[in-house]
Amino acid sequence: MPLQQSTSSFYASVFMQKNATGVALFVFGLVMFCAGSVGVFVDSPILFSLLSIGVATVGGLLVATSAFGGLAGVKNDGTMFASSKNRGAVGWLMGIVLTLFYVLLYWFPDTLQYMVQAADPVSYTLRGMPADRWFFYGLLYTIAILVMGLRFIGRNRHNRYQIIRTLSVMAFQTVFAFAIPAVLEALQKPYFDFKNVWPLDYDFFYSWHLNKLTSESTPFFAGLTLGEFMLYWGIAMIVIGIPVLTYFFGKRWYCSWVCGCGGLAETVGDPYRHLSDKSMTSWKIERWMIYSVLVLVTVMTVLVILEYVNPAEYSFAFSRSLRTFYGFAIGAAFSGVIGVGFYPIMGSRVWCRFGCPMAAILGLFQRKASRFRITVNGDQCMSCGNCSTYCEMGIDVRAYAQKGEDFTRASCVGCGICSSVCPRGVLKLENDSVATAPHNKTDR
Amino acid sequence: MKNVVIIGNGVAGITCARELRKRDSSASITVISRESQYHYSRPALMYLYMGHMQWSDVMPYPADFWAKNRIELVHDTVVSCDTEIQTVTLASGATKTYTHLVLATGSSVNKFGWPGQDAKNVQGLYTLQDIESMETSTAECDRAVIVGGGLIGIEMCEMLLSRGIEVTFLVREAEYWNNVLPKEEAQLVSRHIGKHGVDLRLQTELAEIRTDTNNVAVGVRTKDGEKISCSFVGLTAGVHPNTDLAEQSNIDCGRGVLVNQYLQTNIPNVYAVGDCAEILLPGQTRGVVEQLWYTGKNQGIVAAQNICDANQLYERGIWYNSAKFMELDYHTYGQVPATSTDSTSLFWQCRNTEKCLRIAFDDQRRVTGFNSLGIRLRHKVCEQWIADGASLRLVVQQLSSALFDPEFSTDVVPDIVLSYNARATDPIPVPKRKNSFWSKLIPVK
């Protein structure tokens, strides 16, 4: 026994060292980014790329793989004591740096003109052209999901639902959000992310986008051009995909298995999931905000479509300013700057919970027409609060569990962490109406 | 108008208060408790120390809940109660009269007169204050000894491990919790404890706690004479009901505060619920003390009903409980005696992962209970089978309807059917393993 003890603490110390080295390398990579952004590496893009993206990724991988240390099981020890995870000085610093990055990316792209070159080697290889800021951002985004996805799998490897779900978001990001659009661009086809559905993809029906999709003439598939195919695909996702898939699986089929924003939240955002506010007040604010954004995007889109279909008859003076406002306030400020920049302060799903119109629609279907629910196992709950604490959507899961009531909440993205952290095996995500458990959906 | 005073804001007292409010919107309800202003989840204490949660996370109701429901909370100690003039006196000197009194005073940690048991850095785990003192006494600790192999002992092991403290765990039985768990389950848990790096000492009892000249613990000596040095000793050899207040107030007590099946004490308008109550059936002299979360909850409800003249008998119903042994989920339903054998139960254990299931049955092969480790079972289904006296064969055949593991978990049913068939004269067709991605995604019923 003592031998086992010393080996287990030996491994613990190895993993700690690995973790610390990883963090150091990651910080080194960040410093290289900063150095590059003032033009230090202008003449040596490959070196720049290796020192910044390369070293930071290696550092990230060391941190991620150290999550495989120790025995499989819930790994929340010390979460509330960590400055980085519980709004300590490190957390605030990370929040500020992330927010600053988004502000520069959206509104002061010139300041990043050298930094963006870190993605040049990859961009030339894939697309044969230099990186622009969105390619650069997409590359970092994808690497972040892959690296932190690995970490998430390590931490949750006792639970196959978590492993499969995370592999899914990693694959969707890499293939659909990153690789396919890059290839399309290399072939000089319209940029298209097949998994990005209106209304999350709010400019899908903008005239410039529709024009682009309908401008081609070479048939691609069943007499359709590639652009037309994309157009019909996008519409099919809205009218068939959303209701049908949500009926069978709940909104999780999108939010925690496919979506890019969700993918980032589930992986990069995982260390901050417990920072979501659980109060009734924030639930009220959530419903007001998310449905307001849904109304806004719907009105905006209806106007855009009317103008597109019949420009002679329809022209709305405020349509343009509405689009500008939406793009600035919702598309950039909310989903990017606040949505991700504030991860270490407000938790990982601020955008998904308070702003995303796609989540709003999926949530309505989930509440009203879906087989998805969270089943509560009889009277086993002892009100400990782990489920509510680790709910990234700020759902007070315990409030239902301690009453022994199965429930379906519009906002639930089906990440399954409540079930995973519950120390009494009280919660289970389910798609089917098992006759053995009373299925009573409640509003609380 | 009713004027109910409840002593103790644990789950029993608070559930009683909530149920009263549901049934009587005009009653005055006061909950007096010494430990904390607000009700919190006692089983969650360990997660505070381990940093999984913060104080605000372990309170099941938001702070404005109490005012909304007009439940007055008093954070104070009741020092005496006079059942003649129906008044309680608080440590602050204030008094409070009542028409109905509910004792929900919970329990305290057992100490069996071990030398050194009151030394510094020696403690049990029951209250919020215990967590606070554990925080200070383990701040510099790198070796600890835990005494007593029950549910709280293993929790304390897990807590200390989370801080990188090496733990020696003294257990009197031949395997961990062997007095409750049958041998195979107990062995599985014991192995799991070892895997986590705990130095588990079976069949070992504490003789004394050794202290230095400042009365600070420096180690223990076992009954075998072995000395183990450590700077923290956790005492987790069970708890006993808090009866002092009742005893001083001419309320009858045995091991706990004695109550009838209506949860009434010998004084008709005084009730006792939860850990502190000892329930006597008519004609018996030794009652049952139930020290569980859910029994406390149910007793609180019944007492509230009886205060509202519902004349409700307290009945425990079919036994259930759940726990987590470090990373091992444990569910139990009905009766599975520690002495279960192959002739009174079907036992299945997974070959390569830490999973097992025991289904106990009576002499007519009617199922009486379930034990599962590493597998979650559905409460309602198991309870129904036990209530119906379902046959073992039926239960094994329909086992998949009782599984509660997260989606995509390994399907254990075919293996369990195989182990049933190995010893049965009426074999069951082995179902195909539902392990493919698609069969998990779209369950066909």
Ligand SMILES: Cc1cc2nc3c(=O)[nH]c(=O)nc-3n(C[C@H](O)[C@H](O)[C@H](O)COP(=O)(O)OP(=O)(O)OC[C@H]3O[C@@H](n4cnc5c(N)ncnc54)[C@H](O)[C@@H]3O)c2cc1C
């Ligand atoms: C660490 C730990 C883990 C546990 N885990 C589980 C579990 O997983 N599952 C399970 O079923 N059970 C578990 N239990 C047992 C369960 O918590 C108890 O059975 C339950 O809390 C008892 O509730 P209660 O309301 O009867 O008493 P308590 O929760 O003990 O509450 C009694 C309250 O009365 C107050 N009080 C006492 N005397 C006075 C006085 N004179 N004046 C004022 N106030 C007074 C105390 O301050 C205390 O707050 C656990 C217990 C512990 C200690």
Ligand code: SF4
């Ligand atoms: S984690 Fe489980 S036991 Fe704890 S409050 Fe949630 S459902 Fe109840």
